[in-house]
Amino acid sequence: MTKDVTELEMGKKVLLESNKAYEALVQRHIGAVMSIDVSGNILSMNESVNDLLLYKENELKSRSIFNLMEKHTAQDFQLLLNKSLVSHQDQTFSCYVYNRIGEKIFVSIHIMLVAVDINIKRFFITIQNINKSAVENRFALHDELTGLWNQHALLEHMKMLILEAKKANRQFAIYYIDLDRFKYFNDILGKQAGDEILKRTAQRLQRLNLDDFQVYHVNSDRFIIILNGNQDDIEKGAVLISAIFNEPFQIEEEDYIIASSIGISIYPNDGEDEETLIKHADTALSQVKDSGKGHYRFYSSRMDVEFQQYILMGKHLRRAIEKNELMIHYQPQVDLKSGEIESFEALLRWNNPKFGNVSPLKFIPFAEETGLIIPIGEWVIDTVCKKVKEWQERGAVDFRVAINISPKQFKAPYLPKLIHQTLRKYDLPASAIEIEITETMMMDIGNVLNILQELKDLGIKISVDDFGTGYSSLNYIKKFPIDILKIDQSFIRELNISQKDVAITKTIIHLAHHLDLEVIAEGVEEQEQVKLLQSLNCQKAQGYYFSRPVSAEEIEHRYFY
Structure with a gap:
């Protein structure tokens, strides 16, 4: 019996000395070290924990280490603690922990089981920041x-x-x-x-x-x-x-x-x-x-195939001009009082042997993104002016054609000069064409105003497409030399069933009239829409109700000869 008691006392002494040794390790270890009880409550820590997690000891003491982790991580960590208790073996765990300011830090945690006495056990854990030092981590990551x-x-x-x-x-x-x-x-x-x-x-x-x-x-x-x-x-x-x-x-x-x-x-x-x-x-x-x-x-998974097709389509678009795959279709703009047609909008189309008739919604964004819109846009200006000249020489007069200018193309400072040179090339008056820009392009007041003014000085009319959908500002309308507002089709589509759309359309028409601007409604497809636009004194309209965009030959057959 005496021997058993002596051995028990000796065991306690060894455990207590072992505990003191581990406590010394906590304070002297270069890295971050803390001790926790079997429930995960933090008992002590060294200053390196403060360096890593930005917590002081009194802020963490008695708190649970699980509070530094996400819920699923805490559950995994608890399982490892239990495993260490049963096996008496060290465990290693990698996870994210949160520092004091809420940042996630990826760390490696080494778990060591220590017996304080026969009945009390605790864990000493070392925490290593895997991503180098805190300062290096901040700038590197x-x-x-x-x-x-x-x-x-x-x-x-x-x-x-x-x-x-x-x-x-x-x-x-x-x-x-x-x-x-x-x-x-x-x-x-x-x-x-x-x-x-x-x-x-x-x-x-x-x-x-x-x-x-x-x-x-x-x-x-x-x-x-x-x-x-x-x-x-x-x-x-x-x-x-x-x-x-x-x-x-x-x-x-x-x-x-x-x-x-x-x-x-x-x-x-x-x-x-x-x-x-x-x-x-x-x-x-x-x-x-x-x-x-x-x-x-x-x-x-089907997107991969579609994306490959998209890339392939881009390769074909790069050679579309030289292979004569691009064409211009024209959509008439109808005077709602007289029914006469004195203007058209030129719309780009692409017919490719492999892809067939490609929607502009697909190939124009690609052209914008890659810069192909610049040579394509120049081709459009030249082709439209050439066709207008042909029509004039064959007796068609007193009409104009609107040409859409892309945002990237409009940024080019040489645009007014290019248009002027093209008009001279085909001996066309400036009144024969109209330049159409989108509402969003008007935000860059300084550059846009200069370019628009140069175009106005040439005698070219300026229209604003999709009006009411972007960055409408009376300040823009007041400052810019604009001649025409085009009401976006999103307001016209449900004009005969939506009082809100009626109110918006009426307001735009009223604004245009007071500013002495021409107004055109886009996307008109039903007779009821036409009647309502007429009652609101809208001057012109275009859309499938009157005509889809058609080829130059079809325009000639229908309206000119």
Whole structure:
């Protein structure tokens, strides 16, 4: 009996000395070390924990280590603690923990079981920041402008997240977010305003009402969000991300609406590695941008085939001019009082041997993105002027043709000179053509005003397309030398059933009349719409009710000869 008591006392002494040794380790260890009880409550820590997590000891003591982790991570960590208790073996665990300011840090945790006495046990854990030192980590893994994690951090985090998700049989989503027309805003408003939009976007994304997500700024106007959750959580995330762009960005006391396009991929259905998941989210994003922007779409395998077709279509478009595949169709604009036709809109069409008649909604955005719109736009100006001259020589007079100018083409300072030279080339009066710009192009007041004034000095009429859908401002209308407002078809489509559309259309017509501007309604397809426009004193209309866009030969047959 005496021997047993002596051995028990000796065992206690060894355990207590062992505990003191570990306590000394906590304070002297270069890395971050803390001790916790079997329930995860923090008992002590060294100063390196403060360096890593920015907490002081009195802020963490008695708190649970699980509070530093996401719920699913805490559950995994608890299992390892239990395993160590049973096996008396050290355990190693890699996971994300949150520091005091809410940043996620990827760490490696080594778990050691220590017996304080016969009945009391605790864990000593070492925590190592996998991403180098805190300072190096900040500059290497964060975007300087927005303060968000960057592309490098994204790839590092995804590797670890995939391992965690695979182990726990969880799914997560990648949201690839692109700010629509950001480059245009940046060019017009200036880099400082563009940077401010990016910073405010980052702030809005970080405030999303979602659980367990992280935001990354990967380049220019593109952001990525990773969200852990089920299918309902992921769908909700897409809706909430889109919704934050409904509120205008106020820059220099002007409100600007910037929509977002979002492509979404889901682990593991759409890929089991970071490269594939990002690629597929990007593919879904491209589909969104090709189909009108401003919405979200989930990745599906058929998109890969469609994207390959899109790239192939681009190769064909590059040679469309030299192969005579482009053509101009013309849509008449009808005087609603007299029924006469004295103007047309020139609309670009592309007929390719492989793809057939390609929709302008598909190939024009590609041409804009790649810069092909510049030579194509010059070809349009030359072709229209040449055709107008032919018609005049054959006796058709007193009409004009509207030519659409793309945003990228309009930025070219030589545009007025090019148009002037083309008019001289075909010996045409400036009154024979009209230049049509979109409402969004008017934001860059300085440059746009100069170019428009040069065109007006030549005697060319200027029309604003899609009026009422973009950045309508009486200030723009007052300052710019505009001759014609075109009411967007979105207001005309339900004109005979929507009182709101009637009110908007009536207001635009009233505004145009008071400013001595001509007004044209687009997208007219029904007789009821015609009658209502006539009652509102709209001057002209165009649309399928009168005629689809048709070839030059058909125009000649119908209206000229």
